[in-house]
Amino acid sequence: MAVPPLIALEGVGKRFDGVAVLRDVSFDIRSGEVVSLCGANGAGKSTLIKIMTGYYESYQGRVRIDGTEARLHSPSGARAAGIDAVYQEVDTCIAPDLSVAENLILYRLANPHYPLWQNRRRIEAEARAIAQTVDLRVDMARPARLLTLQQKQLLVIARALAQRARVLIFDEPTASLSQPEVERLFATIRDLRNRGLGILYVSHRLSELLAISDRVLVLRNGELVQSFDSVPTARDIATAMLGAPPPDDAPQPYAHSAGPTVLEAIGIEVRGKVHGVSFAAARGEILGITGLVGAGKTELLRALFGADARTAGEIRLHGRLVHIQRPTDAVKNGIYLVPEERRRHGLFLDFPVYKNLSSVFLARFCRLGVIDAASERRGAAQMIERLHISGAVEGPVAHLSGGNQQKVVLGKWLFGDPQVLLLDEVTQGVDVGTRQEIYRLVREMSQRAAVLFASSDIDEVLSLADRLLVMRDGRVVGSFARGEVDRQTILELAANVEREMVV
Amino acid sequence: MTPSQRPAQETHVRATRDWAPALQGLFLRWGILAVLFGLIVYLSMVQPQFLTITNWTNLIRDMSVETLVALAVTVSVVVAGFDVSVGAVAGMAVIVSMMAMVVYHASAAEAVGLSLLSGLVIGAVNAFLIVRLRLPDLLATLGMLFVVDGVQQVFVAGQTITPGMTLPNGSSATGTIQPSFLAIDQGRFLHLPISIWIMFAVAMLLWFFLSSTRVGRLMYAVGSNQEAARLSGVNVGAYKTGAYLLSGFLAALGGVVLAARIGVGEQLAGDPYMLNGVAASMIGFAVLGSGRANVFGTFIGALLMAVMVNGFTMLNVPYYTQQAMLGAVMLAALALSYAVKSRG
Numbered sequence: 001m002a003v004p005p006l007i008a009l010e011g012v013g014k015r016f017d018g019v020a021v022l023r024d025v026s027f028d029i030r031s032g033e034v035v036s037l038c039g040a041n042g043a044g045k046s047t048l049i050k051i052m053t054g055y056y057e058s059y060q061g062r063v064r065i066d067g068t069e070a071r072l073h074s075p076s077g078a079r080a081a082g083i084d085a086v087y088q089e090v091d092t093c094i095a096p097d098l099s100v101a102e103n104l105i106l107y108r109l110a111n112p113h114y115p116l117w118q119n120r121r122r123i124e125a126e127a128r129a130i131a132q133t134v135d136l137r138v139d140m141a142r143p144a145r146l147l148t149l150q151q152k153q154l155l156v157i158a159r160a161l162a163q164r165a166r167v168l169i170f171d172e173p174t175a176s177l178s179q180p181e182v183e184r185l186f187a188t189i190r191d192l193r194n195r196g197l198g199i200l201y202v203s204h205r206l207s208e209l210l211a212i213s214d215r216v217l218v219l220r221n222g223e224l225v226q227s228f229d230s231v232p233t234a235r236d237i238a239t240a241m242l243g244a245p246p247p248d249d250a251p252q253p254y255a256h257s258a259g260p261t262v263l264e265a266i267g268i269e270v271r272g273k274v275h276g277v278s279f280a281a282a283r284g285e286i287l288g289i290t291g292l293v294g295a296g297k298t299e300l301l302r303a304l305f306g307a308d309a310r311t312a313g314e315i316r317l318h319g320r321l322v323h324i325q326r327p328t329d330a331v332k333n334g335i336y337l338v339p340e341e342r343r344r345h346g347l348f349l350d351f352p353v354y355k356n357l358s359s360v361f362l363a364r365f366c367r368l369g370v371i372d373a374a375s376e377r378r379g380a381a382q383m384i385e386r387l388h389i390s391g392a393v394e395g396p397v398a399h400l401s402g403g404n405q406q407k408v409v410l411g412k413w414l415f416g417d418p419q420v421l422l423l424d425e426v427t428q429g430v431d432v433g434t435r436q437e438i439y440r441l442v443r444e445m446s447q448r449a450a451v452l453f454a455s456s457d458i459d460e461v462l463s464l465a466d467r468l469l470v471m472r473d474g475r476v477v478g479s480f481a482r483g484e485v486d487r488q489t490i491l492e493l494a495a496n497v498e499r500e501m502v503v
Numbered sequence: 504m505t506p507s508q509r510p511a512q513e514t515h516v517r518a519t520r521d522w523a524p525a526l527q528g529l530f531l532r533w534g535i536l537a538v539l540f541g542l543i544v545y546l547s548m549v550q551p552q553f554l555t556i557t558n559w560t561n562l563i564r565d566m567s568v569e570t571l572v573a574l575a576v577t578v579s580v581v582v583a584g585f586d587v588s589v590g591a592v593a594g595m596a597v598i599v600s601m602m603a604m605v606v607y608h609a610s611a612a613e614a615v616g617l618s619l620l621s622g623l624v625i626g627a628v629n630a631f632l633i634v635r636l637r638l639p640d641l642l643a644t645l646g647m648l649f650v651v652d653g654v655q656q657v658f659v660a661g662q663t664i665t666p667g668m669t670l671p672n673g674s675s676a677t678g679t680i681q682p683s684f685l686a687i688d689q690g691r692f693l694h695l696p697i698s699i700w701i702m703f704a705v706a707m708l709l710w711f712f713l714s715s716t717r718v719g720r721l722m723y724a725v726g727s728n729q730e731a732a733r734l735s736g737v738n739v740g741a742y743k744t745g746a747y748l749l750s751g752f753l754a755a756l757g758g759v760v761l762a763a764r765i766g767v768g769e770q771l772a773g774d775p776y777m778l779n780g781v782a783a784s785m786i787g788f789a790v791l792g793s794g795r796a797n798v799f800g801t802f803i804g805a806l807l808m809a810v811m812v813n814g815f816t817m818l819n820v821p822y823y824t825q826q827a828m829l830g831a832v833m834l835a836a837l838a839l840s841y842a843v844k845s846r847g
Contacts, residue, residue, distance in 0.1 A: 344728075344730065344731075351727055360735045362720060370715055371715055371717060
């Protein structure tokens with residue numbers, strides 16, 4: 001008989017309140033294999049990951065490890081079976097105030113048989129050995145919160161390895177990583193694969209999937225609709241995810257004519273983050289801003305919005321100097337920000353969708369300060385229809401998928417009269433279909449307002465922006481019109497520290 | 504593994520899961536109201552005097568101070584703050600109103616006005632500590648609790664304020680407590696004590712304000728996610744300040760009703776109302792499964808506690824056991840409201 005696969009799922013499913021969110025999923029992963037999982041928002045990826053990591057007490061079907069059924073009814077059960085995960089929000093699995101060493105041996109500390117008396121030196125020695133397995137070189141005594149995102153990921157991977165994990169799930173691990181960091185993560189993943197682990201890699205970024213995986217699985221509406229045994233093309237995957245060929249791979253090249261200049265930023269400074277950034281943006285154009293994570297894009301947008309204090313620089317709107325000290329001032333002037341972290345900064349998670357939509361321009365739905373409930377509901381319903389917001393739109397916004405939540409954040413600003421739209425990583429964690437809708441919406445909005453589109457996804461900026469700025473270390477290091485520059489040049493410019501380019 | 508047993512177990516689990524959430528949902532939504540209703544039915548059956556107009560008039564009148572103080576807590580919790588100085592503020596209002604009349608010959612209206620003003624001033628200090636100095640809400644208002652209690656003791660210098668009391672300079676106080684002031688609790692309008700009218704009017708107004716006005720909605724927004732509110736252009740500091748001013752005002756109003764009830768300026772008279780107010784507000788989270796501070800829930804919480812105290816007293820339950828029972832009810836309610844939250 002052949003060797004059984006490392007892990008095999010047989011007819012795995014999950015129902016909530018009688019509704020099946022995942023149906024009859026069967027696949028296996030062999031030792032030394034990277035299998036990718038993709039699907040649109042709401043396809044059931046998270047549910048599947050949660051089942052595999054023992055988040056739910058019950059599920060349908062069975063999971064075998066080395067041919068024996070594993071009982072994944074608790075996180076510790078899943079870990080005992082050899083399954084562990086590295087999540088996008090890696091902070092959720094780290095105790096921020098404990099040291100790196102303590103975090104590395106956290107599971108062992110949690111073991112009731114671990115000695116009560118802790119010897120710091122022994123813990124650190126033990127932890128150092130674990131850290132070496134993934135080449136994590138940091139001071140073991142530092143509080144874990146001071147690590148970079150990538151170091152935190154390595155910490156979680158090392159911890160899993162120390163628990164003899166055999167199947168590692170990566171859930172959107174690159175969402176906040178810069179390009180070089182992604183390369184380094186991929187090297188680690190390949191190394192894990194060569195050591196015989198089975199990897200399940202989950203991501204929205206098709207180009208990454210293609211680069212790292214041996215096989216690709218596609219979920220749609222809770223079912224496994226396709227399993228590619230060799231690496232397919234991005235278009236094949238998108239077709240399988242959407243159930244139909246994608247409308248177009250990239251937004252149509254756009255014959256635009258930039259209108260009057262709307263926004264002029266002159267010498268914007270934010271202490272330690274943004275250094276003397278100047279540019280102008282016109283109505284009718286999308287100004288892309290790209291650069292690595294940490295290049296200062298977010299800080300620049302937040303400073304323009306008054307969310308963080310500017311240490312110098314002025315902002316002109318339609319040629320007039322405007323005083324923007326707080327977000328309130330920006331909103332009054334028609335400068336709107338869609339923040340990077342939509343759950344933490346963009347949404348009232350316990351509010352229903354309609355209350356989120358009406359929150360910014362509530363006065364529009366009020367008479368003498370009293371909310372006109374009918375008009376509020378009507379306005380929200382129109383916006384829900386206009387943006388094709390789908391899912392449980394009656395319930396709290398927390399229950400919507402990421403893409404739909406992002407539409408809600410965009411939608412709440414569309415009740416206003418935007419002059420400048422500051423969009424920060426608006427497609428992060430958003431599926432291919434919704435992404436296209438957002439691109440179209442952004443294009444549409446650029447007719448009314450100057451749009452600043454910040455993203456560390458260079459391809460996205462290249463295909464969408466009419467002009468683009470490249471940022472590095474808080475400075476603008478390149479400025480190009482559409483078609484003037486290619487991906488490679490931008491990447492070099494964004495990453496290069498030796499060659500200073502003055503623009 | 505025993506394959507023959509697995510499917511049976513699976514079906515069993517699934518069958519339980521189908522009706523359990525629905526029942527659970529019903530319980531979470533109606534639990535508190537069902538307990539309240541059950542308690543009323545039980546007390547009506549075992550105590551004929553319980554379900555009488557006289558008893559209920561007394562019961563609701565008794566709860567008016569608690570309710571006003573609880574609404575003060577509720578307003579602060581709406582903006583994700585926490586005002587524990589409310590009891591001290593109510594006590595301050597008792598002292599201020601009585602001193603105004605007895606020592607400074609103030610009219611009833613002046614006494615009420617000064618008391619409410621003192622509430623607003625304390626609310627403003629709370630807001631300053633929290634919004635400007637960025638102290639955590641609980642710590643700032645806890646500190647103010649001590650300060651305000653201390654100031655009361657300084658004002659009265661260990662005495663109880665009554666007409667004819669000896670003043671620190673040796674003379675006697677010559678003012679009187681105005682009958683029109685005492686009428687706030689002891690007088691009647693359309694057969695009901697005026698304090699009941701005040702409580703209902705304030706509760707209705709506050710309910711309308713929080714649930715139907717723009718400012719009320721934005722207070723909830725600030726409480727839901729302060730940073731998202733700020734990035735939506737909401738002046739978060741102003742809304743928090745407003746909430747603490749309102750909280751101070753409502754607590755002082757509770758103190759005015761209390762002063763009219765006890766008729767003397769006793770120091771620290773408001774302190775016991777803080778814990779009851781917090782309890783009523785927290786029980787309110789669980790009413791109708793709202794999962795957040797709300798006026799109707801707070802009212803039901805206060806009513807539940809009033810019914811318990813009233814009923815226990817009628818049943819001759821020793822007073823010294825009542826607090827433990829109230830505590831148990833509050834914990835049960837909290838368990839309910841947190842279950843609501845974790846269900847989302």
